[in-house]
Amino acid sequence: MSHLSMQELSASLDGALTGPALEQAVAHLATCHACRDRQARLAKHDDALRRLLAGDPDDRALDALARRSEELVAAVVRGLPVPPLATSAPLRDDEEEARQAREAQHREEERREEEKAREDVRRILDALAPPSPAATVPTEATAPPTAIAPPEPTASAQPTAIAPTKPTETAPPQPTASPSPAPENAAPPVAPLRREPPRTPERAGGSVALEPFFDELKLEPDDRAGTPAGKGETSDVVHDGDGYDTFNDRAYAGPQQREGPPPVSRAPELRAKPPAAAGPAPAPASGAAREGARLAGTPPAETPHGPRKPARPELRAEGFGVARKSQPAWARMGLEPDPLAPGMFREAGDPSTGDASVDRTRRSPYTPRPSRSIGPAVVGAVASVGVLTAVILVLRFTPAGSGFHLPRVEFGRGLEPAPVASTPTSQVRDASTRPAVEIEVKPTAPAGSAAPVPAPPTGGATSLCGRVVDAAGKPLAGVQLTVEGTTTSARSDDRGHFCLEAAAGAHFVRFQGPGGSPQRSTLEFAAGAPECRLVVR
């Protein structure tokens, strides 16, 4: 079932369908839920748009708009200056500006809140600070005054006036609620708000904000500082982690000169006493371990900066590898430099002294094998090469009738075989290869003239391979060989080689070189036939 198209649905919704199209659409909508739902969606969107944009305005608003328009039209007709356009509702740009102004005001309020919180923190810190000349400076003298602008009036109720000086231009914006500075609407200069003086916590019934906190501290008198701070009494005394009363210490000069915590590794007795007042530290009773090093029993000397580190303990001559730390690696491995081979090492023990206790067969895996004399090896190699050369020469120059001949070795294609003799012995390759048959191809008449008629083929297909050479024995490339009466043909390669397949028996084979005249000859195709050599004159 094909659904109604969007155009049919739209036209049906608008009542633009008539006749059979209307009947068909009505019948389809009665049965098709999908099309009905789709049309209902379209109708829903139409209704929403009508509610938003098709409503008639309020009569009074429309009358007011008409009156303003009449003034404009009258001014245009009479040639008077056109009064500024006015709207009863803010323009979109004004709304955007008002929104930006609200956001800016919101950000300003947030900034003020942050500044106020920061000011509170600063005030608390000022209150907690020890009485010093710097702390007694009034805050007004150090902190800049904070200017807080009053909330700007939101004047969106006034009509926005725009003067149409040109058909497409609007007059400069009239003073509205926009944040741009307008002389008549600008906020009067606001005197900086006077900051409140910092509230210092009073010691008895003073600051409400700080009192409970210090009440909970339950501070006890500090006998070291000598300043009484009774239990339950409000005080700005702050104790550090060691129980030291910082603010009651008159010698305390500030956090910059405060000594940091003693190092963890320092002995507790050293940390308990000031370094300057501490005398020579007693030696540990039994060579006590200090920072993991074994002391030799010498007490460390004291310096104005603290206890000096003890002298380096005496190394043991024996034992766990302390004495070997000053030796090189090869010495620790039991080796010594080999005077005969610079850069090499040998087992410890001077051979010149005849130390027979050194086992020279044992080598360190890190030491390369000492070099030996290479004379015998060189002599042996030279002798081997000489012997082989002599054998080759002897075989090479052996007479032909002796029965021995060095196989010819060809490398690459540059060496062309010399014209071999016609004797079968010169064509021997191996025991199973018969000598090549040399066939002379002479320029003859076309096929079927005076040439002897070959015997008809008798057997199956056999192959005949060979080489085509000229009278000088040079291989001929590109010679087309065709077995007459068949479609078999071949072309000799660069070395003159070719292979033909034909039925066993004698066949006329036609030869035609590139640019030469055709020639023909009779070739015998037989199984196991030797490679032939076609000499083209």
Next chain:
Amino acid sequence: MDSRPSRPWTEAGQDPELLVHAQRGDLAALLRIYNTHRLALWRTCLAITRHQGEAELLFQETLVHATQQLRAAPARQPLLPWLVQLARQLDTSHARGRTVSSRTALPARRPNGESWQAGAHGAHHVDVEQRALHGYSLLDPDDQWLVALRLFERLSYAEISRVTGLSVARVSHRLAVAREYLDQVCQAEDRAA
């Protein structure tokens, strides 16, 4: 079809006679023409701008420009299409200075100036109205114009064809395309919500 009178769009009525007087400097005749078409012109301005303040501004500017170009008004035709054409041209010239996002952004209030939550429509209707208005703002201005003529002025396809100069088949096709696009936008926003 709907029963809203479409004569101002298609029938000249007294416009030619009044126009002659107005062109001779008769302010009363000119104001009578404007009062005849003010409601339709107001709806068109609201449909074009989708904003009450902008619509009022466009309404006044249209009348000022029409008064200035009164000699170019069609002599024997209804003046409402000519006025609306002026309004569309003005809005186009104004819209050139705005970004597309500012033109298609959902306004903070309803086009008539009320808040979105005003009325007893419910949240669902508000969503539907906002999506429909957003889809309408994304339409091509010509398609918006066709939709306004059909939905707000309730003109028939033949009347729309006469006002716009398009064929009836073309009007039907363009309206179908506009509705389909509106449906797609609303469905996409439904899915995104």
